[in-house]
Amino acid sequence: MIKNLRKRFPVFSKNPDxxxxxxxxxxLKVDSMIKAVNDCYSYEYANIHRGIYALSSKLTKRYEDARISVSKFINAESSENIIFTKSxxxxxxxxxxxxSDNYFxxxxxxxxxxxxxxxxLVPWHLVSKKIKIITAKIKPTGELDYYDLLEKINSKTKxxxxxxxxxxxGSITNFEEIKIKANKxxxxxxxxxxxxxPHKKLNxxxxxxxxxxxxxxKxxxxxxxxxxxMKSNWIDRLGPYQGGGSMIKNVETDSSTYLSGFQKFEAGTPPIAEVIGLSSSLDFINEVGIDKIYEYENNLTQYAYSQMIKNNDIIIYGNFSNQTSIISFNIDGVHFNDLAMLLDKKNIAIRTGHHCAQPFMKFFKISGNARMSIGVYNSKDEIDYFIKTLDEIKIILKS
Ligand SMILES: Cc1ncc(COP(=O)(O)O)c(C=O)c1O
Incomplete structure (x- = not known):
């Protein structure tokens, strides 16, 4: 089933290679999601939550049904715990x-x-109260140092x-012991x-x-x-984030009261078509099966890793004991951006740079690296082509 999924992504019809x-x-974007967004704007669109007419109430229902789909997808207690944001x-x-307003x-x-x-990282630097950021260390392998993290949880930790x-x-955090200490x-x-x-079932x-x-x-x-x-006790405790339409109970010119529940966090016209699109992309993932997706992508990742470690010039970052779908690497003596440009000429798209994780790069004492990451549309043949191309590029750049 996974093998035929490439044709569900229209980008490949214009860029077959x-x-x-x-x-x-x-x-990349799946056809059914694109259609859902297109249909929403073409035939179903009206602003939601306030309209008494059919077009608005139908779309309001679809929007709130999408909240239920999201809650089911992650096995949440209730859709009331799901807040939509712009990112x-x-x-x-x-x-x-x-x-910052109501707790720290x-x-x-x-x-x-x-x-x-x-x-x-940065949102915690912007907190208006004078909080202290404590950083748990990383092991030389690039994995989180759980021992250090647990040691740093104390009565001042908020x-x-x-x-x-x-x-x-791509390394996955194990929260078992972290939760025990945090609860204490x-x-x-x-x-x-x-x-x-996107890769593993979230319960x-x-x-x-x-x-x-x-x-x-993603x-x-x-x-x-x-x-x-957000857990219900926090929804009850925390105040609004932004003010405006949709989140109010009563407004005077000099004061206002707010709705309770998730609604107090969703000011203004929400991302309506995006939520409809998300619901459709979750249907796609559910049809394929998130466990099947994990197995497929993880097999591809392990295969790519097994091929890449054969090449002595490739430096791979991270510990491969509990990770999936991402491999970060550099080729000794080759700048990652030169590598990405040459891969692009061979129709291979990878990401290079600091990956919005500068502290991690500093830990590895590099300014950046190359990252290949896997989705449902990738195949073993593509990995073979990638490995072969890496070898060719290495020869070109080192000669
Ligand atoms: C681990 C992680 N956290 C947060 C983000 C930020 O997500 P967004 O850009 O969708 O807000 C990303 C995006 O790459 C991410 O990989």
Missing amino acids: LVFFDTAASA ATEGINLVSSCL NDGDEVLLTSLEHHAN LLAITHMSNVT FNVPILIDGCQYV IKQLDPDFYVFSAH LYGPSGLGILY
């Missing part, structure tokens, strides 16, 4: 801003790791903000699931974080939409 290995940045980045900013005090510690994406899967190495000190956990959710009831973010565009869905899961 494209080998797309940049899914970790943003996934995963905005989801983290929403949490950091609201915690000067001197509180926020514990994060040096392998975070900038989206899970939040853990940690990635579920590194966008540089009553520390809430925010998990950045941008890279995890949020079991994982039980306080906050969890991911983005639609799920074969539209850009301009992020998903923030």
Whole structure:
């Protein structure tokens, strides 16, 4: 079943030779999602939540049904815990801003790791209270140092903000022990699931974080939409993030009261077509099966890794014991951007640079590297072609 999926991605009809290995940045778009967005704008569009007429109420229902689809996809207790934002980045900013208003005090510690994406670093730098950022170390292999992280959780820790899967190495965080220690000190956990959710089944009831973010565009869905899961006690406790239409109960010229629940976090006209598109891309993933996707992509990743380590000039970053779908590397003596340009001439798209993870790059003492990442449309033949092309490029660049 997975083998025929390439034809579901219209980009390949115009670019039949494209080998797309940049899914970790943003996934290609599936036909049914494009159609859903197109149909929404062409035949179904009206603003939602306020219209009494049929077009508006029908789309309002579809929009709220999409919230239910998202909650089912991650096995959440209720769709009431799902907040739509413009990106995963905005989801983290929403949490950091609201915690700053209503939770943090000067001197509180926020514990994060040096392998975070900038989206899970910079929002904590912007907190208006004088919080202290504590950073858990990384092992020389590039894996999170769990021992160091656990040691750093104490009574001053007021939040853990940690990635579920590194966008540089693809390594997956194990939250079992982290949760035990965090619960002991009553520390809430925010998990950045941008890279995890497209590849592995998320059971949020079991994982039980306080906050969890991911983005639609990495799920074969539209850009301009992020998903923030927030536990009910935080929804009740935290104030609005932005003010405007849709989130109010009563407004005077000099004061206002707000709706309760997720609605207080969704000010203004929401990303309507994007939410409809996401629902459709989740249908696609559900039809294929997230477990099958994981197995398929993981087999491809392991195969690519097994081929790449045969080449002594390739330096791979990260520990391959618990990772998937991403391989970060450099070729000894070759600049990653030269490599990417030559790969592009062979129709292979990879990402190079710091991958919005400068602290991680600094840890490895590099300014950047090359990252190949895998999606449902990739194949073993493409990996063979990639490996062969890497060999050819290495010879050209080193001669
Ligand atoms: C691990 C991780 N966190 C956060 C983000 C930010 O997501 P977005 O750009 O969709 O807001 C990304 C995007 O690449 C990511 O890989």
